Amino acid sequence: MTDIKALTRENIRSLVPYSSARDEYSGEGAVLLDANENPYNGPINRYPDPHQVELKKRISAIKKVPVSNLFLGNGSDEAIDLLIRAFCEPSRDNILAIKPTYGMYKVCADINGVEYRDVLLDDQFRVNADRLISLSDGHSKLLFLCSPNNPTSNSFEPEAIKELIGRFEGLVILDEAYIDFSTRPSFTLELERHPNLVILQTLSKAWGMAGIRLGMAFAVKEIIDILNRIKYPYNISLLTQQTALKSLSYVAAKEKWVKNILEQRKLLQQKLSRFAIVKDILPSDANFLMVRFDDPKSVFDFLIGRKIIVRDRSRVALCNGYLRITVGSAEDNMLLINALNDFSSVQSSRIPKMQHP
Numbered sequence: 001m002t003d004i005k006a007l008t009r010e011n012i013r014s015l016v017p018y019s020s021a022r023d024e025y026s027g028e029g030a031v032l033l034d035a036n037e038n039p040y041n042g043p044i045n046r047y048p049d050p051h052q053v054e055l056k057k058r059i060s061a062i063k064k065v066p067v068s069n070l071f072l073g074n075g076s077d078e079a080i081d082l083l084i085r086a087f088c089e090p091s092r093d094n095i096l097a098i099k100p101t102y103g104m105y106k107v108c109a110d111i112n113g114v115e116y117r118d119v120l121l122d123d124q125f126r127v128n129a130d131r132l133i134s135l136s137d138g139h140s141k142l143l144f145l146c147s148p149n150n151p152t153s154n155s156f157e158p159e160a161i162k163e164l165i166g167r168f169e170g171l172v173i174l175d176e177a178y179i180d181f182s183t184r185p186s187f188t189l190e191l192e193r194h195p196n197l198v199i200l201q202t203l204s205k206a207w208g209m210a211g212i213r214l215g216m217a218f219a220v221k222e223i224i225d226i227l228n229r230i231k232y233p234y235n236i237s238l239l240t241q242q243t244a245l246k247s248l249s250y251v252a253a254k255e256k257w258v259k260n261i262l263e264q265r266k267l268l269q270q271k272l273s274r275f276a277i278v279k280d281i282l283p284s285d286a287n288f289l290m291v292r293f294d295d296p297k298s299v300f301d302f303l304i305g306r307k308i309i310v311r312d313r314s315r316v317a318l319c320n321g322y323l324r325i326t327v328g329s330a331e332d333n334m335l336l337i338n339a340l341n342d343f344s345s346v347q348s349s350r351i352p353k354m355q356h357p
C-alpha cells in the first residue's frame, strides 16, 4: 500500500495553504465586499470559483470518476509541474521516465532541480520494466509514462503498465493525452485498484480546446488534495470554466471529430505510403503519424515553404529520419499530399540530371 504522506515533501506536508476570499462563501446573490474586486463590468469582475465545482461535476459525469478524485489545471502541464513540486525534493529526489517521450516531463524536472533518469524504449517502442525499476532507488518519487506515447504514437500493453504500477514504489504518472484516439480503454476505470496511479488527460486534443488550457488529473483523494493545496488559488479562469462547461455538453460533436480524425488518419496513412520518398510510417494509436524520410530536413523545409508546418523529430532517439505529422482536416491533409507530390517530382527531375551531367 502506497504511503502518500511519506512520499510528500516535508514543506508541502506542513504547508498552510493560501485561503482565498471565495473559500469562505460559495453561495449566490450575495453582496460581495470580500475580495477587493471592482463592482462593475460583471461577470468578469469576479474571481472565478477556486474549486471549479460545476465544471468538475460535468467532467466527473463524463469520465465516471468521482469529483474528489479529480484535479483541474492550467493544461496538463500544470499538473506535471505540481506533481514534481509536491513530491520531489530538489537535488535529492529523482524522476524516472521513458525515452523518447513528451518533452515537458524533463523540462519541469530541470526547472525544479530534480534529477531525471530515462530509459530507452526497445526497437518496437516497448517499455522495459526491469531496466526502469533497476534505475529506481529510495529517492525515486515519480515515474512518467505516456500512452499513447508522444512521439512514437504507440500505446503500451496494459499488462506492462500494470506491472510498472505494481513494482514502482513511488507514483506512476500515466499521461493519456491521446486516449480518445486509442483502441485501448483509459486507466481511469482502474483507479480504485491503484492508489499510486495518477492519470493525466486534457481538453487540448480530442476535445478541440487547446486554446482554453484545461488539463485533468485523476488519482486517489489524498493525492488530489495535495495538488489542490499547492495550486494557485484561481488557476482556472472564469472564461476557461465557462467555455469548458459549455463545450463539454457537446459529447456527440467530440465523438464525430474523433471519428473523422481516425478516418483521415487511415486515408493519410494510405496516401503517404504510396510515396517513394516515404520509407516508413509507424502504426498510430493517436492523432498523428510518424513518417520516415531519407532526407527529412529537405521535406520539412519544402513544406515550410508551402506554409505547411510539421514537427521535425528526426534527431530524437529511436526516431531517426521521422517527421511527426498531425492528422488535419480533409483539406489540410490534401494540401500536404499535394505538396509532397510536388516535392517528389522536383526530386525525381533532379536526380537523373545529377547522375548524367
Ligand SMILES: *Cc1c(COP(=O)(O)O)cnc(C)c1O
Pocket (backbone or CB within 6 Å): 074, 075, 076, 077, 078, 102, 146, 150, 175, 177, 201, 202, 203, 204, 205, 210, 214, 215
Ligand atoms: C499535447 C500533450 C499534452 C497536453 O498538454 P496540455 O498542457 O493539456 O495542453 C499532454 N501530454 C502529452 C504527451 C501531449 O502530447
